[in-house]
Amino acid sequence: MARELEHLIGIFHHFVTLRLLSRTDDNMTPNRDVAIMNATKCLAMFYEANERYHLIPYTEFYNDAVNEQLDIKEDFPHFKDRKGFTFCDYPFILNPAIKADILKVESMFQMRHELQDAFFRALFQGVNSPYLVLEIHRDSIIRDALHQLECKSPKDLKKQLRVQFVGEDGVDEGGVQKEFFQLVVREMFDPKYGMFVTNEESRLCWFNSSPMDDELTIDEFKLIGLLLGLAVYNGIILDVHFPLALYRKLMGQSVGxxxxxxxxxxxxxxxxxxxxxxxxxxxxxxxxxxxxxxxxxxxxxxxxxxxxxxxxxxxxxxxxxxxxxxxxILNKSVECQFMSFKEGFDLVCHDSAIRLFRPEEVEQLICGSPELDFEALEQATHYDGGWTKDSKIIKEFWEIVHEFTEEQKKRLLFFTTGSDRVPINGLGKLQFVIAKNGGDSDRLPTSHTCYSVLLLYEYSSKEKLRERLLTAIGNAEGFGMI
Missing domain, CATH: 3.30.2160.10 (Hect, E3 ligase catalytic domain)
Structure with missing residues:
Protein backbone atom coordinates (compact mmCIF):
# COMPACT_ATOMS: atom_id res chain seq x y z
CA MET A 1 0.00 0.00 0.00
CA ALA A 2 2.82 2.44 0.88
CA ARG A 3 4.55 1.81 -2.44
CA GLU A 4 1.32 2.37 -4.39
CA LEU A 5 0.63 5.63 -2.54
CA GLU A 6 4.17 6.84 -3.14
CA HIS A 7 3.80 6.04 -6.84
CA LEU A 8 0.49 7.90 -7.08
CA ILE A 9 1.67 11.08 -5.40
CA GLY A 10 4.81 10.92 -7.54
CA ILE A 11 2.61 11.11 -10.65
CA PHE A 12 0.78 14.18 -9.35
CA HIS A 13 4.02 15.84 -8.21
CA HIS A 14 5.52 15.23 -11.65
CA PHE A 15 2.47 16.76 -13.30
CA VAL A 16 2.55 19.88 -11.08
CA THR A 17 6.30 20.27 -11.65
CA LEU A 18 5.97 20.02 -15.44
CA ARG A 19 3.11 22.55 -15.48
CA LEU A 20 5.18 24.98 -13.43
CA LEU A 21 8.35 24.60 -15.47
CA SER A 22 6.65 24.72 -18.88
CA ARG A 23 4.66 27.92 -18.35
CA THR A 24 4.91 30.30 -21.33
CA ASP A 25 2.31 32.85 -20.26
CA ASP A 26 3.60 35.00 -17.38
CA ASN A 27 0.05 35.99 -16.55
CA MET A 28 -0.87 32.34 -15.95
CA THR A 29 0.49 32.14 -12.40
CA PRO A 30 0.25 28.82 -10.51
CA ASN A 31 -2.62 30.32 -8.51
CA ARG A 32 -4.64 30.68 -11.72
CA ASP A 33 -3.76 27.35 -13.35
CA VAL A 34 -6.84 25.14 -12.99
CA ALA A 35 -4.85 21.97 -13.71
CA ILE A 36 -2.37 22.75 -10.93
CA MET A 37 -5.23 23.57 -8.58
CA ASN A 38 -6.95 20.24 -9.23
CA ALA A 39 -3.72 18.24 -8.95
CA THR A 40 -2.97 19.94 -5.61
CA LYS A 41 -6.46 19.13 -4.35
CA CYS A 42 -5.91 15.47 -5.27
CA LEU A 43 -2.63 15.51 -3.37
CA ALA A 44 -4.54 16.92 -0.40
CA MET A 45 -6.81 13.86 -0.35
CA PHE A 46 -3.79 11.54 -0.41
CA TYR A 47 -2.20 13.58 2.37
CA GLU A 48 -5.27 13.30 4.59
CA ALA A 49 -5.34 9.54 4.04
CA ASN A 50 -1.66 9.31 4.90
CA GLU A 51 -2.19 11.34 8.07
CA ARG A 52 -4.68 8.71 9.16
CA TYR A 53 -2.71 5.59 8.23
CA HIS A 54 0.92 6.85 8.34
CA LEU A 55 2.04 4.93 5.25
CA ILE A 56 4.83 7.21 4.01
CA PRO A 57 6.83 10.14 5.48
CA TYR A 58 5.01 13.47 5.33
CA THR A 59 8.11 14.94 3.65
CA GLU A 60 7.17 13.00 0.49
CA PHE A 61 4.44 15.59 -0.07
CA TYR A 62 6.86 18.52 -0.39
CA ASN A 63 7.12 19.72 -4.00
CA ASP A 64 10.50 21.24 -4.94
CA ALA A 65 9.17 23.16 -7.93
CA VAL A 66 6.40 24.78 -5.90
CA ASN A 67 8.84 25.73 -3.15
CA GLU A 68 11.27 27.23 -5.65
CA GLN A 69 8.70 29.20 -7.65
CA LEU A 70 6.20 30.24 -4.98
CA ASP A 71 5.63 34.00 -4.94
CA ILE A 72 5.22 34.51 -1.19
CA LYS A 73 4.21 38.16 -1.49
CA GLU A 74 1.29 37.16 -3.72
CA ASP A 75 0.28 33.78 -2.30
CA PHE A 76 0.28 34.55 1.42
CA PRO A 77 -1.75 37.81 1.32
CA HIS A 78 -4.36 36.02 -0.82
CA PHE A 79 -4.37 33.23 1.77
CA LYS A 80 -4.91 35.73 4.60
CA ASP A 81 -7.69 37.48 2.69
CA ARG A 82 -9.26 34.18 1.53
CA LYS A 83 -8.90 35.19 -2.13
CA GLY A 84 -9.09 32.15 -4.39
CA PHE A 85 -6.64 29.25 -4.61
CA THR A 86 -3.33 29.56 -2.75
CA PHE A 87 -0.62 27.03 -1.96
CA CYS A 88 -0.75 28.24 1.65
CA ASP A 89 -4.16 26.54 1.81
CA TYR A 90 -2.27 23.29 1.17
CA PRO A 91 0.76 23.69 3.47
CA PHE A 92 1.71 20.01 3.23
CA ILE A 93 3.25 20.82 -0.16
CA LEU A 94 5.53 23.52 1.32
CA ASN A 95 8.82 22.65 3.01
CA PRO A 96 9.89 24.16 6.37
CA ALA A 97 12.32 26.62 4.74
CA ILE A 98 9.66 28.28 2.57
CA LYS A 99 7.24 28.33 5.52
CA ALA A 100 9.93 30.07 7.57
CA ASP A 101 10.29 32.61 4.77
CA ILE A 102 6.52 33.18 4.81
CA LEU A 103 6.62 33.69 8.58
CA LYS A 104 9.52 36.13 8.17
CA VAL A 105 7.67 38.14 5.51
CA GLU A 106 4.60 38.28 7.74
CA SER A 107 6.65 39.40 10.76
CA MET A 108 8.48 42.07 8.76
CA PHE A 109 5.18 43.39 7.39
CA GLN A 110 3.71 43.53 10.91
CA MET A 111 6.83 45.22 12.31
CA ARG A 112 6.76 47.80 9.51
CA HIS A 113 3.08 48.44 10.18
CA GLU A 114 3.74 48.98 13.90
CA LEU A 115 6.69 51.26 13.06
CA GLN A 116 4.52 53.44 10.82
CA ASP A 117 1.71 53.40 13.37
CA ALA A 118 4.09 54.55 16.13
CA PHE A 119 5.35 57.35 13.89
CA PHE A 120 1.88 58.71 13.13
CA ARG A 121 0.73 58.36 16.73
CA ALA A 122 3.81 60.31 17.82
CA LEU A 123 2.64 63.24 15.68
CA PHE A 124 -0.62 63.53 17.60
CA GLN A 125 -0.15 61.77 20.93
CA GLY A 126 3.51 62.32 21.76
CA VAL A 127 6.58 60.12 21.44
CA ASN A 128 5.97 56.39 21.47
CA SER A 129 8.79 53.90 20.91
CA PRO A 130 8.56 52.13 17.55
CA TYR A 131 10.38 49.15 19.09
CA LEU A 132 9.72 46.64 21.84
CA VAL A 133 12.57 47.72 24.11
CA LEU A 134 13.72 45.59 27.04
CA GLU A 135 16.30 47.00 29.47
CA ILE A 136 17.82 44.05 31.28
CA HIS A 137 20.19 43.73 34.24
CA ARG A 138 22.35 40.63 33.92
CA ASP A 139 21.83 39.70 37.57
CA SER A 140 18.03 39.82 37.32
CA ILE A 141 17.22 38.71 33.79
CA ILE A 142 14.04 36.78 34.60
CA ARG A 143 12.63 39.41 36.96
CA ASP A 144 13.33 42.27 34.56
CA ALA A 145 11.85 40.43 31.58
CA LEU A 146 8.75 39.41 33.54
CA HIS A 147 8.21 42.93 34.90
CA GLN A 148 8.61 44.68 31.54
CA LEU A 149 6.71 42.21 29.36
CA GLU A 150 3.67 41.82 31.61
CA CYS A 151 2.64 45.42 30.96
CA LYS A 152 3.07 45.29 27.18
CA SER A 153 0.04 45.25 24.91
CA PRO A 154 -0.33 42.72 22.06
CA LYS A 155 0.47 45.57 19.64
CA ASP A 156 3.71 46.30 21.50
CA LEU A 157 4.72 42.65 21.26
CA LYS A 158 4.46 42.85 17.45
CA LYS A 159 7.11 45.57 17.31
CA GLN A 160 10.70 44.78 16.42
CA LEU A 161 12.59 43.68 19.53
CA ARG A 162 15.51 45.66 20.94
CA VAL A 163 17.40 44.46 24.03
CA GLN A 164 19.76 46.62 26.06
CA PHE A 165 21.87 45.20 28.88
CA VAL A 166 22.06 47.96 31.47
CA GLY A 167 25.55 49.46 31.74
CA GLU A 168 26.79 47.93 28.48
CA ASP A 169 27.47 49.60 25.14
CA GLY A 170 26.24 46.87 22.79
CA VAL A 171 23.74 48.26 20.26
CA ASP A 172 21.18 45.61 19.44
CA GLU A 173 21.28 44.86 15.73
CA GLY A 174 20.41 41.25 16.45
CA GLY A 175 23.34 39.92 18.46
CA VAL A 176 22.29 41.26 21.87
CA GLN A 177 18.80 39.79 21.64
CA LYS A 178 20.27 36.42 20.69
CA GLU A 179 22.33 36.45 23.86
CA PHE A 180 19.34 37.62 25.89
CA PHE A 181 17.29 34.63 24.76
CA GLN A 182 20.18 32.25 25.45
CA LEU A 183 20.57 33.57 29.00
CA VAL A 184 16.81 33.45 29.65
CA VAL A 185 16.59 29.85 28.45
CA ARG A 186 19.59 28.87 30.57
CA GLU A 187 18.00 30.34 33.70
CA MET A 188 14.49 29.08 33.07
CA PHE A 189 15.68 25.50 32.74
CA ASP A 190 18.02 25.69 35.71
CA PRO A 191 16.93 23.00 38.21
CA LYS A 192 17.01 25.59 41.01
CA TYR A 193 13.85 27.17 39.60
CA GLY A 194 12.02 23.83 39.55
CA MET A 195 9.82 24.85 36.62
CA PHE A 196 10.94 22.04 34.34
CA VAL A 197 12.33 18.58 34.94
CA THR A 198 14.74 16.78 32.64
CA ASN A 199 14.31 13.09 31.97
CA GLU A 200 17.72 11.52 32.54
CA GLU A 201 17.24 8.97 29.77
CA SER A 202 15.86 11.12 26.95
CA ARG A 203 17.44 14.42 28.13
CA LEU A 204 14.15 16.10 27.24
CA CYS A 205 12.45 18.69 29.45
CA TRP A 206 8.86 18.69 30.61
CA PHE A 207 6.77 20.84 32.89
CA ASN A 208 7.20 20.14 36.57
CA SER A 209 3.94 18.45 37.50
CA SER A 210 4.21 19.32 41.19
CA PRO A 211 1.02 20.83 42.60
CA MET A 212 1.44 24.61 42.68
CA ASP A 213 -0.55 27.56 43.90
CA ASP A 214 2.18 30.12 43.37
CA GLU A 215 0.76 32.82 41.08
CA LEU A 216 4.26 34.13 40.31
CA THR A 217 5.34 30.70 39.05
CA ILE A 218 2.31 30.53 36.77
CA ASP A 219 3.21 33.98 35.42
CA GLU A 220 6.72 32.71 34.72
CA PHE A 221 5.33 29.87 32.60
CA LYS A 222 3.39 32.50 30.67
CA LEU A 223 6.63 34.47 30.28
CA ILE A 224 8.45 31.43 28.86
CA GLY A 225 5.65 30.88 26.36
CA LEU A 226 5.74 34.58 25.47
CA LEU A 227 9.52 34.49 25.01
CA LEU A 228 9.18 31.41 22.80
CA GLY A 229 6.65 33.31 20.71
CA LEU A 230 8.90 36.39 20.54
CA ALA A 231 11.81 34.21 19.44
CA VAL A 232 9.70 32.78 16.60
CA TYR A 233 8.43 36.24 15.64
CA ASN A 234 11.95 37.74 15.63
CA GLY A 235 13.63 34.76 13.96
CA ILE A 236 15.73 33.69 16.96
CA ILE A 237 16.71 30.03 17.34
CA LEU A 238 16.61 28.67 20.89
CA ASP A 239 18.52 25.90 22.64
CA VAL A 240 15.48 24.22 24.16
CA HIS A 241 14.93 20.48 24.49
CA PHE A 242 11.22 19.75 24.55
CA PRO A 243 9.60 16.56 23.25
CA LEU A 244 7.46 16.71 20.13
CA ALA A 245 4.44 16.51 22.46
CA LEU A 246 4.87 20.17 23.40
CA TYR A 247 4.69 21.33 19.78
CA ARG A 248 1.77 19.00 19.09
CA LYS A 249 -0.11 20.54 22.02
CA LEU A 250 0.74 24.08 20.90
CA MET A 251 -0.71 23.25 17.48
CA GLY A 252 -3.89 21.85 19.03
CA GLN A 253 -3.15 18.18 18.36
CA SER A 254 -3.77 15.32 20.78
CA VAL A 255 -0.92 13.44 22.43
CA GLY A 256 -0.66 9.90 23.74
CA ILE A 329 1.50 12.77 32.46
CA LEU A 330 1.16 14.82 29.27
CA ASN A 331 -2.04 16.73 29.97
CA LYS A 332 -3.86 16.68 33.30
CA SER A 333 -0.87 16.87 35.66
CA VAL A 334 0.56 19.91 33.84
CA GLU A 335 -2.64 21.53 32.60
CA CYS A 336 -2.22 24.76 34.56
CA GLN A 337 1.46 25.10 33.62
CA PHE A 338 0.89 24.36 29.93
CA MET A 339 -2.18 26.58 29.53
CA SER A 340 -0.24 29.49 31.01
CA PHE A 341 2.69 28.70 28.70
CA LYS A 342 0.37 28.53 25.66
CA GLU A 343 -1.34 31.77 26.64
CA GLY A 344 2.02 33.54 26.50
CA PHE A 345 2.95 31.91 23.18
CA ASP A 346 -0.39 32.83 21.61
CA LEU A 347 0.00 36.50 22.59
CA VAL A 348 2.54 36.70 19.76
CA CYS A 349 1.82 33.77 17.46
CA HIS A 350 -1.96 33.40 17.47
CA ASP A 351 -3.43 33.61 13.97
CA SER A 352 0.04 33.91 12.40
CA ALA A 353 1.70 31.91 9.64
CA ILE A 354 2.78 29.45 12.35
CA ARG A 355 -0.45 27.59 11.59
CA LEU A 356 1.05 26.49 8.27
CA PHE A 357 3.60 24.36 10.13
CA ARG A 358 3.39 20.79 11.30
CA PRO A 359 4.51 20.23 14.94
CA GLU A 360 7.76 18.67 13.66
CA GLU A 361 8.37 21.80 11.59
CA VAL A 362 7.61 24.11 14.52
CA GLU A 363 10.30 22.25 16.45
CA GLN A 364 12.77 22.87 13.60
CA LEU A 365 11.73 26.52 13.44
CA ILE A 366 12.36 27.06 17.15
CA CYS A 367 15.36 24.78 17.68
CA GLY A 368 16.96 24.90 14.24
CA SER A 369 18.12 22.10 11.99
CA PRO A 370 20.33 19.37 13.51
CA GLU A 371 22.44 19.16 10.33
CA LEU A 372 25.85 20.88 10.65
CA ASP A 373 26.63 21.03 6.93
CA PHE A 374 29.81 23.10 6.88
CA GLU A 375 30.43 22.13 3.25
CA ALA A 376 27.26 24.05 2.36
CA LEU A 377 28.39 26.93 4.58
CA GLU A 378 31.73 27.10 2.75
CA GLN A 379 29.97 27.20 -0.62
CA ALA A 380 27.72 30.06 0.50
CA THR A 381 30.35 32.19 2.28
CA HIS A 382 31.28 35.64 0.97
CA TYR A 383 34.67 37.32 1.45
CA ASP A 384 35.71 40.93 2.04
CA GLY A 385 38.89 42.96 2.32
CA GLY A 386 40.52 41.57 -0.80
CA TRP A 387 40.21 37.90 0.10
CA THR A 388 38.58 35.29 -2.14
CA LYS A 389 37.82 31.60 -1.79
CA ASP A 390 41.24 30.94 -3.33
CA SER A 391 43.22 33.03 -0.83
CA LYS A 392 45.77 30.97 1.10
CA ILE A 393 44.40 31.83 4.54
CA ILE A 394 40.83 31.08 3.45
CA LYS A 395 41.82 27.63 2.21
CA GLU A 396 43.65 27.02 5.50
CA PHE A 397 40.64 28.28 7.46
CA TRP A 398 38.27 25.78 5.86
CA GLU A 399 40.78 22.93 6.19
CA ILE A 400 40.94 23.66 9.92
CA VAL A 401 37.17 24.05 10.33
CA HIS A 402 36.36 20.82 8.51
CA GLU A 403 38.60 19.01 11.02
CA PHE A 404 36.69 20.48 13.98
CA THR A 405 34.61 18.30 16.26
CA GLU A 406 30.86 18.87 16.25
CA GLU A 407 31.17 20.80 19.51
CA GLN A 408 33.90 23.05 18.07
CA LYS A 409 31.75 23.73 15.01
CA LYS A 410 28.90 24.76 17.29
CA ARG A 411 31.27 27.07 19.17
CA LEU A 412 32.34 28.66 15.88
CA LEU A 413 28.70 29.20 14.93
CA PHE A 414 28.04 30.80 18.31
CA PHE A 415 31.11 33.02 17.98
CA THR A 416 30.17 34.28 14.52
CA THR A 417 26.36 34.37 14.64
CA GLY A 418 25.48 34.57 18.34
CA SER A 419 23.81 31.14 18.23
CA ASP A 420 25.12 27.60 17.97
CA ARG A 421 21.93 26.48 16.26
CA VAL A 422 21.51 25.96 12.50
CA PRO A 423 18.72 27.97 10.79
CA ILE A 424 15.75 25.91 9.57
CA ASN A 425 16.80 26.39 5.93
CA GLY A 426 20.35 25.16 6.62
CA LEU A 427 23.82 26.68 6.73
CA GLY A 428 23.81 27.08 2.96
CA LYS A 429 21.35 29.96 3.38
CA LEU A 430 23.33 31.70 6.13
CA GLN A 431 24.75 35.02 4.92
CA PHE A 432 28.21 34.33 6.35
CA VAL A 433 31.10 36.70 5.62
CA ILE A 434 34.82 36.35 6.35
CA ALA A 435 36.53 39.75 6.27
CA LYS A 436 40.20 40.73 6.47
CA ASN A 437 40.95 42.62 9.69
CA GLY A 438 44.61 43.35 8.98
CA GLY A 439 47.96 41.66 8.52
CA ASP A 440 49.64 39.17 10.83
CA SER A 441 48.84 39.78 14.51
CA ASP A 442 48.80 38.10 17.90
CA ARG A 443 45.27 39.35 18.44
CA LEU A 444 42.31 37.00 18.40
CA PRO A 445 39.71 36.93 15.63
CA THR A 446 36.56 38.94 16.36
CA SER A 447 33.06 38.95 14.93
CA HIS A 448 29.99 41.02 14.18
CA THR A 449 27.35 38.56 15.38
CA CYS A 450 24.54 40.83 14.18
CA TYR A 451 25.66 40.35 10.59
CA SER A 452 27.39 36.93 10.81
CA VAL A 453 30.78 38.44 9.96
CA LEU A 454 34.06 36.83 11.06
CA LEU A 455 37.00 39.26 11.20
CA LEU A 456 40.31 37.48 10.65
CA TYR A 457 43.88 38.70 10.70
CA GLU A 458 46.19 37.34 8.01
CA TYR A 459 48.05 35.03 10.39
CA SER A 460 51.53 33.98 9.35
CA SER A 461 50.92 30.23 9.58
CA LYS A 462 48.15 27.67 9.59
CA GLU A 463 49.14 26.57 13.10
CA LYS A 464 48.82 30.13 14.40
CA LEU A 465 45.44 30.51 12.70
CA ARG A 466 44.22 27.29 14.32
CA GLU A 467 45.46 28.29 17.78
CA ARG A 468 44.04 31.84 17.62
CA LEU A 469 40.72 30.61 16.25
CA LEU A 470 40.31 27.89 18.88
CA THR A 471 41.16 30.36 21.64
CA ALA A 472 38.62 32.86 20.33
CA ILE A 473 35.73 30.41 20.03
CA GLY A 474 36.63 28.89 23.39
CA ASN A 475 36.23 32.28 25.05
CA ALA A 476 33.03 33.19 23.20
CA GLU A 477 30.70 33.70 26.13
CA GLY A 478 28.43 36.69 26.44
CA PHE A 479 28.32 39.69 24.20
CA GLY A 480 32.10 39.99 24.14
CA MET A 481 31.90 39.97 20.40
CA ILE A 482 31.39 43.20 18.50
Missing part, protein backbone atom coordinates in the same frame (compact mmCIF):
# COMPACT_ATOMS: atom_id res chain seq x y z
CA UNK A 257 1.52 6.87 24.40
CA UNK A 258 3.86 7.41 21.42
CA UNK A 259 4.64 10.90 22.70
CA UNK A 260 5.19 9.61 26.23
CA UNK A 261 7.66 7.03 24.88
CA UNK A 262 9.79 9.86 23.47
CA UNK A 263 9.73 11.85 26.71
CA UNK A 264 10.18 8.92 29.11
CA UNK A 265 11.37 5.81 27.22
CA UNK A 266 11.39 3.54 30.27
CA UNK A 267 7.88 4.46 31.38
CA UNK A 268 6.60 4.26 27.81
CA UNK A 269 8.13 0.84 27.31
CA UNK A 270 6.63 -0.36 30.59
CA UNK A 271 3.14 0.72 29.55
CA UNK A 272 3.64 -0.90 26.16
CA UNK A 273 4.66 -4.16 27.85
CA UNK A 274 1.50 -3.97 29.95
CA UNK A 275 -0.57 -3.89 26.75
CA UNK A 276 1.30 -6.91 25.36
CA UNK A 277 1.39 -8.93 28.62
CA UNK A 278 -0.12 -12.40 28.12
CA UNK A 279 -0.30 -13.47 31.76
CA UNK A 280 -2.75 -12.64 34.53
CA UNK A 281 -2.70 -8.83 34.50
CA UNK A 282 -4.78 -8.34 37.65
CA UNK A 283 -2.65 -10.65 39.81
CA UNK A 284 0.73 -9.67 38.37
CA UNK A 285 0.29 -5.89 38.44
CA UNK A 286 -2.10 -5.68 41.40
CA UNK A 287 -2.80 -1.95 41.21
CA UNK A 288 -5.76 0.43 41.01
CA UNK A 289 -6.43 3.16 38.45
CA UNK A 290 -4.09 5.57 40.21
CA UNK A 291 -0.72 7.20 39.64
CA UNK A 292 1.93 8.16 42.20
CA UNK A 293 3.64 11.53 41.91
CA UNK A 294 6.70 12.45 43.96
CA UNK A 295 7.49 16.12 44.55
CA UNK A 296 9.34 18.06 47.22
CA UNK A 297 10.08 14.84 49.13
CA UNK A 298 6.37 14.09 49.31
CA UNK A 299 4.25 11.48 47.58
CA UNK A 300 0.94 12.38 45.97
CA UNK A 301 -1.62 9.88 44.69
CA UNK A 302 -4.06 10.81 41.94
CA UNK A 303 -7.00 8.89 40.52
CA UNK A 304 -6.71 8.32 36.76
CA UNK A 305 -10.51 8.17 36.55
CA UNK A 306 -13.24 9.05 39.00
CA UNK A 307 -13.19 6.49 41.79
CA UNK A 308 -9.89 5.11 40.49
CA UNK A 309 -8.86 3.83 43.92
CA UNK A 310 -11.59 1.18 43.77
CA UNK A 311 -11.02 0.12 40.15
CA UNK A 312 -8.52 -2.70 39.65
CA UNK A 313 -6.29 -2.92 36.60
CA UNK A 314 -7.31 -5.93 34.49
CA UNK A 315 -6.67 -7.38 31.06
CA UNK A 316 -9.93 -5.88 29.83
CA UNK A 317 -9.35 -2.30 30.99
CA UNK A 318 -5.58 -2.04 30.51
CA UNK A 319 -5.91 -0.06 27.26
CA UNK A 320 -7.94 2.55 29.12
CA UNK A 321 -5.40 2.52 31.97
CA UNK A 322 -2.50 3.20 29.57
CA UNK A 323 -4.40 5.95 27.76
CA UNK A 324 -5.35 7.58 31.06
CA UNK A 325 -1.79 7.27 32.36
CA UNK A 326 -0.33 8.98 29.27
CA UNK A 327 -3.08 11.61 29.43
CA UNK A 328 -2.25 12.32 33.07
Missing amino acids: LEDLKQLDPTLGKGLEQLLEFEGDVETTYDRPFQVDLNAFDQSFIFDLVEGGASIKLTKHNRRKFVDCYADF
